Amino acid sequence: QVRLVESGGGLVQPGASLRLSCAASGLTFSTYTMGWFRQAPGKGREFVAGITWTIRSTYYSDSVKGRFTVSRDDAKNMVYLQMNSLKFEDTAVYYCAADREGLGAIMRNPDYWGQGTQVTVSS
Numbered sequence: 001q002v003r004l005v006e007s008g009g010g011l012v013q014p015g016a017s018l019r020l021s022c023a024a025s026g027l028t029f030s031t032y033t034m035g036w037f038r039q040a041p042g043k044g045r046e047f048v049a050g051i052t053w054t055i056r057s058t059y060y061s062d063s064v065k066g067r068f069t070v071s072r073d074d075a076k077n078m079v080y081l082q083m084n085s086l087k088f089e090d091t092a093v094y095y096c097a098a099d100r101e102g103l104g105a106i107m108r109n110p111d112y113w114g115q116g117t118q119v120t121v122s123s
Helices: 103-108
Strands: 003-007 010-012 018-025 033-039 045-051 058-060 068-073 078-083 092-099 117-121
Touching: 003 092, 018 033, 018 092, 018 117, 033 068, 033 078, 033 103, 045 068, 045 078, 045 092, 045 103, 058 068, 092 103
Parallel strands: 010 117
Antiparallel strands: 003 018, 018 078, 033 045, 033 092, 045 058, 068 078, 092 117
């Protein structure tokens, strides 16, 4: 059974940083593309960052490029999202996702989802 468990969310002020973590189990982690989505209240789910399992190519949405960094540790079956210079509009539930294929596939319809972690940016 595949499980993706996110952690690290919380309430922060604008300009602060947070690091989200996702622990994966039940899959051969090193052969999966990993990604992060978010969903703000009243909005659709947005793909914000991804990292492949081969050459570790990364992708970032324009809304987070230059502020967020995605990374992975295959030895620990972990993927991370370092979020800097947080803005009000970053408030959302953040979801970890995994797909056996590449970035195109994970953006369309990931094989697996986590349960999400709340990030709230507020003054």
